[in-house]
Amino acid sequence: MSERVLIEGSEAMARAAVAAGCRFFTGYPMTPFTELLEHMAALLPEVNGVCMNAESELEAVGMAWGAATTGHLAATGSTGQGLSLMQESLSEITNARLPLVVFNMARGQGDYFQATRGGGHGDYRHIVLAPMDVPEAVELTQKAFAMAGQWRTPVMVLGDYYLGHTYQAVSVPPIHATAPELPDWALNGSTGGSGAAKIMSPLGGGIEGEEGFDLGAHYAACAEHIEAMATGVEPLIDAGFCDDAELVVAAYGSVGKFVRYACLRLRDAGHRVGYIRPITLWPFPSEAVHKAASGSAKVAAYEQNMGQMVDDVRLATMGSVPVEFIGGPSWDHSGFGIGPDINVPDISERILEALT
Amino acid sequence: MSDDRLFLSTDQPPTEPAALVDDFTPGLITQANHHLCPGCGEPIAIRAAMEAIEELELAQSTITVFGIGCYTAFAHNLDVEVVQALHGRAPSVATGIKRMLPEGFVLTVQGDGDMVNEGLQEVLHAAARGENITCLLLNNGVFGETGGQMTTTTTLGQRTKTSIEGRDPHQHGHPILLSDLAATMDGSAYVARCAVNNAGNVARTKRYITRAYESQMAGAGFSLVEILTMCPTGWFVDTLDGPEYLQDTLAPVHNIGELKTP
Numbered sequence: 106m107s108e109r110v111l112i113e114g115s116e117a118m119a120r121a122a123v124a125a126g127c128r129f130f131t132g133y134p135m136t137p138f139t140e141l142l143e144h145m146a147a148l149l150p151e152v153n154g155v156c157m158n159a160e161s162e163l164e165a166v167g168m169a170w171g172a173a174t175t176g177h178l179a180a181t182g183s184t185g186q187g188l189s190l191m192q193e194s195l196s197e198i199t200n201a202r203l204p205l206v207v208f209n210m211a212r213g214q215g216d217y218f219q220a221t222r223g224g225g226h227g228d229y230r231h232i233v234l235a236p237m238d239v240p241e242a243v244e245l246t247q248k249a250f251a252m253a254g255q256w257r258t259p260v261m262v263l264g265d266y267y268l269g270h271t272y273q274a275v276s277v278p279p280i281h282a283t284a285p286e287l288p289d290w291a292l293n294g295s296t297g298g299s300g301a302a303k304i305m306s307p308l309g310g311g312i313e314g315e316e317g318f319d320l321g322a323h324y325a326a327c328a329e330h331i332e333a334m335a336t337g338v339e340p341l342i343d344a345g346f347c348d349d350a351e352l353v354v355a356a357y358g359s360v361g362k363f364v365r366y367a368c369l370r371l372r373d374a375g376h377r378v379g380y381i382r383p384i385t386l387w388p389f390p391s392e393a394v395h396k397a398a399s400g401s402a403k404v405a406a407y408e409q410n411m412g413q414m415v416d417d418v419r420l421a422t423m424g425s426v427p428v429e430f431i432g433g434p435s436w437d438h439s440g441f442g443i444g445p446d447i448n449v450p451d452i453s454e455r456i457l458e459a460l461t
Numbered sequence: 462m463s464d465d466r467l468f469l470s471t472d473q474p475p476t477e478p479a480a481l482v483d484d485f486t487p488g489l490i491t492q493a494n495h496h497l498c499p500g501c502g503e504p505i506a507i508r509a510a511m512e513a514i515e516e517l518e519l520a521q522s523t524i525t526v527f528g529i530g531c532y533t534a535f536a537h538n539l540d541v542e543v544v545q546a547l548h549g550r551a552p553s554v555a556t557g558i559k560r561m562l563p564e565g566f567v568l569t570v571q572g573d574g575d576m577v578n579e580g581l582q583e584v585l586h587a588a589a590r591g592e593n594i595t596c597l598l599l600n601n602g603v604f605g606e607t608g609g610q611m612t613t614t615t616t617l618g619q620r621t622k623t624s625i626e627g628r629d630p631h632q633h634g635h636p637i638l639l640s641d642l643a644a645t646m647d648g649s650a651y652v653a654r655c656a657v658n659n660a661g662n663v664a665r666t667k668r669y670i671t672r673a674y675e676s677q678m679a680g681a682g683f684s685l686v687e688i689l690t691m692c693p694t695g696w697f698v699d700t701l702d703g704p705e706y707l708q709d710t711l712a713p714v715h716n717i718g719e720l721k722t723p
Contacts, residue, residue: 174544193547
């Protein structure tokens with residue numbers, strides 16, 4: 106039975122991760138990711154798991170990579186800045202077909218492209234889930250581990266300062282002492298000396314000079330896998346009032362929750378506005394966005410950046426409606442992405458401007 | 462005048478097909494053929510590493526993490542489990558493996574460019590943590606795979622493509638002696654440096670590697686074996702001059718011997 110408690114977002118996500126079977130976590134402290142690392146450090150030893158305070162983000166993602174090869178559910182994370190340092194490994198981990206959950210407690214919304222475009226070198230994408238609040242983060246954190254295992258791929262949970270630091274009453278899932286069964290591809294050394302020892306490489310498997318060792322074939326298989334995820338992962342979206350909306354407003358994450366509320370209030374005041382909040386940022390819920398926008402005269406994208414997700418909205422609507430960007434960077438002196446513009450009156454004003 | 466009783470004539474085709482008399486490929490190396498240059502020391506080092514695993518009966522608990530360099534060709538040629546890591550990043554990957562499989566035997570194989578240039582921070586932190594893994598450093602003092610540029614272990618005066626007149630401390634800085642550094646770390650248990658440029662040193666290499674493995678199996682902490690290897694291609698010397706060049710150029714700076722024992 107889930108227990109309902111008043112809890113900080115970081116702790117709720119940590120508990121959800123361990124409940125989902127996570128047994129290895131590592132990271133390098135950085136605001137607003139730090140508390141997640143602290144809670145994992147407290148929780149994992151209780152279930153014989155391991156949490157490591159890595160020397161840098163480079164080592165953190167390397168350690169998580171190694172742990173993932175043993176088949177145990179592993180996770181790491183940082184802010185967008187730290188994720189920049191991890192990208193080289195994340196690209197290769199994807200090509201090595203390893204499950205990994207990556208918590209990106211971003212500073213503001215400037216890292217949408219980094220999260221959704223495969224932020225490192227090479228030709229790859231990751232599943233990206235963007236919760237709007239603590240209860241949804243608990244749900245999506247568990248989903249992230251399930252998807253990582255199912256698809257054998259890194260899955261990113263994209264949060265922010267608000268998600269990490271807000272206390273909310275939430276049902277947290279119970280933590281079980283027993284870890285999930287290890288998958289059959291996991292390494293444990295036991296195939297050594299068999300004549301067919303396992304290899305886990307971003308360059309593919311096989312014995313050099315023999316059939317099965319072909320980098321071109323491996324990259325082709327990686328491309329097929331990305332395509333399978335693009336079409337096979339269920340796109341998630343939260344939408345409302347779109348049926349008769351003149352204007353549909355698109356937003357994601359914590360900011361999306363504020364936009365949703367602003368639309369609700371504007372509806373109460375008689376304005377025909379609707380909202381869409383993509384939850385899977387990759388694969389982007391393009392069909393649902395297209396459908397939600399189909400009856401409207403205009404779509405407005407509200408993001409606290411220079412306009413990033415707006416590109417995906419435009420690709421989804423394919424020119425069927427005009428798409429206007431009504432967001433913008435929003436920073437205070439802290440630099441932590443505590444957007445001072447996240448307030449309903451300001452957002453409502455921009456929506457009304459777009460409506461006229 | 463040649464004596465037919467002592468010398469075989471070589472201008473005649475063989476009268477019968479060649480027969481394999483014996484196969485000296487170690488049990489844990491899948492095939493003897495490899496793509497490394499003639500005179501390269503790395504296959505000798507890998508051979509010693511694999512023979513020691515077999516002799517200590519560790520084959521079924523070993524996971525080997527490879528860095529990126531010429532030796533990476535062996536990642537797909539071993540009968541032990543392998544994880545291919547990025548350039549410089551093998552110690553952190555090995556750490557994640559070892560922490561989740563404490564009973565396993567975890568090894569990294571890296572070159573000097575990989576471990577001492579790109580990955581210096583990783584290996585030193587692993588040593589300081591006393592991470593119970595074994596790291597093998599194949600040190601030839603150049604970037605071999607990219608064709609003979611200066612690494613941080615290149616010795617003063619050594620000519621490379623990026624230190625054409627010889628490494629000058631005022632322009633290129635001084636070499637880093639990795640094993641000496643690792644030996645100063647409280648977390649390191651066994652640190653030794655050896656070479657594969659003659660039969661005696663090859664035997665010593667095998668002996669040091671075996672001691673490092675035994676140290677890990679005893680749970681003593683971090684172990685490192687640095688192996689000086691020949692790279693005649695990257696040194697721009699004749700194949701047969703490799704062993705002597707190693708003795709004259711690398712060995713006087715990177716001193717051979719055990720630096721730390723448990």
